[in-house]
Amino acid sequence: MPKAQETVLEIDLKSLEHNYNYLRSKIAPTVKMMAVVKAFAYGSDSVAIAAKLEKAGIDQFAVAYTKEGENLRAGGIEKPVMVLHPQSHNFQNIIDNCLTPSLYSKHILTEFIKTAKELKLQDYPVHININTGLNRLGFAAEEIDDVISIFKNTSAVKLVGMYSHLGASEDLAEKEFTLSQIGKFKEISEKIIKAFDHKILRHLCNTSGILNYPEATFDMVRTGIGLYGYGNSAEQDKILKPVGTLKTIISQIHHIKAKESVGYNRGFIAKRDTITATLPLGHADGINRIYGKEKTAVLINGKDAPIIGNVCMDMLMVDITDIDCKEGDQVIIFGKERSAEKFANNAGTISYELITSISQRVKRLIID
Numbered sequence: 126m127p128k129a130q131e132t133v134l135e136i137d138l139k140s141l142e143h144n145y146n147y148l149r150s151k152i153a154p155t156v157k158m159m160a161v162v163k164a165f166a167y168g169s170d171s172v173a174i175a176a177k178l179e180k181a182g183i184d185q186f187a188v189a190y191t192k193e194g195e196n197l198r199a200g201g202i203e204k205p206v207m208v209l210h211p212q213s214h215n216f217q218n219i220i221d222n223c224l225t226p227s228l229y230s231k232h233i234l235t236e237f238i239k240t241a242k243e244l245k246l247q248d249y250p251v252h253i254n255i256n257t258g259l260n261r262l263g264f265a266a267e268e269i270d271d272v273i274s275i276f277k278n279t280s281a282v283k284l285v286g287m288y289s290h291l292g293a294s295e296d297l298a299e300k301e302f303t304l305s306q307i308g309k310f311k312e313i314s315e316k317i318i319k320a321f322d323h324k325i326l327r328h329l330c331n332t333s334g335i336l337n338y339p340e341a342t343f344d345m346v347r348t349g350i351g352l353y354g355y356g357n358s359a360e361q362d363k364i365l366k367p368v369g370t371l372k373t374i375i376s377q378i379h380h381i382k383a384k385e386s387v388g389y390n391r392g393f394i395a396k397r398d399t400i401t402a403t404l405p406l407g408h409a410d411g412i413n414r415i416y417g418k419e420k421t422a423v424l425i426n427g428k429d430a431p432i433i434g435n436v437c438m439d440m441l442m443v444d445i446t447d448i449d450c451k452e453g454d455q456v457i458i459f460g461k462e463r464s465a466e467k468f469a470n471n472a473g474t475i476s477y478e479l480i481t482s483i484s485q486r487v488k489r490l491i492i493d
């Protein structure tokens with residue numbers, strides 16, 4: 126690994142490939158895999174990640190919003206790309222970029238069909254989202270008969286996939302809830318399958334779903350966080366490899382006396398004579414204020430350096446009193462040597478939020 130000279134997010138595509146192969150090994154060979162590359166591939170680089178996965182044999186991609194799908198197409202990605210959360214004003218761009226909309230309400234379904242008819246499209250492929258308890262997006266069970274007849278009455282679009290999303294697949298204390306979601310999805314999807322002659326792909330599991338409910342993989346799984354190296358359990362985290370490593374360097378070291386303060390609003394008051402290091406990244410880079418006030422720590426020469434006081438926009442300060450280090454030394458915020466999950470959990474949040482928050486100001490360095 127190269128030594129950082131500034132703040133960088135290293136993106137290790139070999140680790141991505143390892144995670145991909147591991148997750149593949151957890152599903153039957155006939156089950157397809159959809160890589161979720163929304164939010165800049167969880168804060169990394171969506172085109173670099175998608176291109177690597179396409180080469181490795183991924184079947185499909187998913188993004189949250191249309192613009193993210195357009196970026197994949199502009200970057201040369203050719204496999205099917207599903208847009209999880211399309212809105213009416215996106216339809217033209219979805220069609221122009223051969224993206225697959227996931228339709229989740231009667232309103233959005235009829236609007237999309239209207240557009241498809243106006244453009245004289247035939248059998249444009251779409252998926253539907255079925256609400257089985259997350260209560261976020263998706264058709265209710267009571268709407269399914271209407272949905273079936275809407276599809277039967279048009280040749281402009283073709284139902285090629287249906288899915289639902291698990292709300293607590295990582296939490297085994299909520300097993301009963303998850304099993305009820307799986308049961309509902311099975312029942313509703315079987316009804317839909319019976320109503321049509323052609324093959325309709327079924328998909329339900331996210332990463333934790335694959336790992337905790339292997340009996341529910343259906344025809345395809347949608348995996349995000351696992352590909353990026355986090356499995357939502359200590360056991361899986363040992364096997365998966367973090368793809369992104371956020372590194373920086375020590376810009377300046379200060380020796381301060383007991384009772385002196387550090388940073389805005391005097392957020393840290395030294396209890397003893399203290400040595401501090403200032404690092405060139407702050408909340409504008411995605412290290413939010415919740416990580417300050419000693420809630421969590423960065424890694425310097427193998428040791429924990431707590432983040433002290435309030436995180437500034439462009440900088441943060443850490444306590445290095447007990448660490449042998451100098452200006453210019455490397456600092457690991459999270460990644461290979463230090464789990465993003467742990468860094469985030471210490472401050473009361475989750476790896477998903479931490480890694481997707483790393484702002485576009487931080488340089489991305491692709492390693493393959």
Ligand SMILES: *Cc1c(COP(=O)(O)O)cnc(C)c1O
Nearest residue numbers: 161290331332347348349350351
């Ligand atoms: C984000 C998302 C996923 C990916 O979930 P992971 O826990 O990251 O694997 C899958 N499906 C839907 C609908 C999503 O919104």
